[in-house]
Amino acid sequence: MKHNLILAGTGKTGRRIANRLTAAGHSVRTAARTGGDIHFDLDDATTWPAALEGVTAAYLVEPSLDADAENPPRIARLVTAAVAAGVSRLVLLSAPGADFEGHPLHTTDLAVRESGVEWTVLRPNWFSQNFSEAFWLPAIRSGTLALPTGEGRVPFIDAEDIADVAIAALTEDRHAGQVYELTGPRAIGFGEATELIAAASGRSLRYVDVSPDDFLQQQLSHGLPAADAERMTKLLVSISTGEGERLQDGVEQALGRAPRRFEDFVVEAAATGCWS
Numbered sequence: 578m579k580h581n582l583i584l585a586g587t588g589k590t591g592r593r594i595a596n597r598l599t600a601a602g603h604s605v606r607t608a609a610r611t612g613g614d615i616h617f618d619l620d621d622a623t624t625w626p627a628a629l630e631g632v633t634a635a636y637l638v639e640p641s642l643d644a645d646a647e648n649p650p651r652i653a654r655l656v657t658a659a660v661a662a663g664v665s666r667l668v669l670l671s672a673p674g675a676d677f678e679g680h681p682l683h684t685t686d687l688a689v690r691e692s693g694v695e696w697t698v699l700r701p702n703w704f705s706q707n708f709s710e711a712f713w714l715p716a717i718r719s720g721t722l723a724l725p726t727g728e729g730r731v732p733f734i735d736a737e738d739i740a741d742v743a744i745a746a747l748t749e750d751r752h753a754g755q756v757y758e759l760t761g762p763r764a765i766g767f768g769e770a771t772e773l774i775a776a777a778s779g780r781s782l783r784y785v786d787v788s789p790d791d792f793l794q795q796q797l798s799h800g801l802p803a804a805d806a807e808r809m810t811k812l813l814v815s816i817s818t819g820e821g822e823r824l825q826d827g828v829e830q831a832l833g834r835a836p837r838r839f840e841d842f843v844v845e846a847a848a849t850g851c852w853s
Contacts, residue, residue: 580604580605580606580631580632580633581598581603581604581605581606581632581633581634581635581636581747581748582606582608582628582629582632582634582635582636582664583595583598583605583606583607583608583635583636584608584609584617584635584636584637584638585608585609585638585640586606586607586608586609586612586613586614587607587609587611587612587613588609588638588640589704589706589710589711589736590636590638590670590736590739590740590743591607591609591636591638592607593736593737593739593740594636594740594743594744594747595607597740597744598744598747598748603748606628606632608628615627615628619639619640619651619652619655620651622654622658625655625658626658626662629658629659629662629663629664630662632659632662632663632664633663633664633665633666634664634665634666634667634668634747634748635659635664635666635667635668636668636669636670636743636747637652637655637656637667637668637669637670637689638669638670639651639652639670639682639685649684649688650684650685650688652669652685652688652689653684653685653688656688656689656692657688660692660693660694664694665694665695666694666695666696666697666746666747666753667689667692667694667695667696667697668696668697668698668699668743668746668747669685669686669689669696669697669698669699670699670701670739670743671685671686671689671698671699671700672700672701673700673701673702673758673821674700675698675700676756686698690756695750695753695754696753696754697746697752697753697754697755697756697757698755698756698757699739699742699743699746699757699759699827700756700757700758700759700827701734701739701759701760702731702732702733702734702759702760702761702821702825703731703733703734703816703821704733704734704735704736704739705733705734705735705736705761705837705839705842705846706735706736706842706846707733708770708774708846709842709846709849709851709852710851714851714852717771717774717780717782717852718852720780720781720782720783721782721783721784721785722767722771722782722783722784722785723784723785723786723787723791723792723795724767724784724785724786724787724792724813725786725787725788725789725791725792725810725813725814725817726766726767726786726813726814726816726817727786727816727817728766728768728786728817729766729767729816729817729818729819729820729822730764730765730766730816730819730822731764731765731766731767731816731821731822732760732761732762732763732764732765732822732823732824732825733760733761733765733770733839733842734759734760734761734828734836735761735836735837735839735841735842737837737842738759738761738828738832738836738837739759741828741831741832742757742759742827742828742831742832745831745832746831752831755830755831757827757828757830757831758825758826758827759825759827759828759836760823760824760825760827760828760836761836761837761838761839762824762835762836762837762838763824763838763839764822764823764824765839767784768784770784770839771783771784773839773840773843774843774846774847774852776843777843777844777846777847778847778852778853779847780852786817789810789813789814792810792813793806793807793810796809796810
């Protein structure tokens with residue numbers, strides 16, 4: 578039986594992909610340290626063969642932005658092992674700018690594109706679900722979202738759209754050799770985002786622009802490792818300068834439709850009670 582391997586199958590995109598493929602009748606194997614169909618550890622190559630056995634297409638996620646600090650990066654090693662095991666199609670969740678040397682995921686991205694098998698690379702902007710499933714959810718629940726993002730705007734991409742593009746790339750031939758830059762249909766500021774969430778959830782919520790140093794110290798006080806806190810601060814500050822504001826048409830290229838609006842995401846997320 579041919580399998581689709583979903584690495585990080587319990588994550589924001591992985592679980593959506595796995596659930597939809599399974600519902601459509603595809604054979605799916607989720608791989609994760611905990612909670613997947615099979616135990617899989619990117620740092621332990623002895624866990625790889627069982628995950629890769631019988632797999633023809635794989636969805637790959639590098640969860641660490643320190644990926645290229647390793648020599649060679651973990652996904653690069655996994656790609657070599659996957660191709661040797663008979664995987665003939667790779668779909669990578671990457672990030673904007675990963676085609677440039679010096680980007681944290683450059684070597685990982687390049688390894689997939691030079692794998693010698695069919696590949697598709699997805700480079701999404703900031704997820705809409707960062708407000709509802711991770712990162713900013715505790716702040717939203719507290720009533721104050723304090724970030725060093727100024728008046729910067731982001732075309733937030735819905736994880737549902739990322740999943741749809743990934744599924745198409747895993748199951749259709751026409752996406753081979755494509756790099757899809759994925760954004761939502763318009764860029765919005767964090768002030769507007771919090772207003773939309775407040776209106777949909779009925780909660781009192783405000784956005785506060787804070788200095789990079791204040792944000793960094795806040796993250797450190799919460800126990801975040803210094804390197805991670807500095808990286809997150811730098812990424813958020815880049816939003817304030819307009820970096821990442823540009824709209825991309827990857828969703829339309831891949832699926833023939835517009836990406837989902839942030840307004841629609843907010844209404845659906847509020848209905849789940851995630852902000853209650």
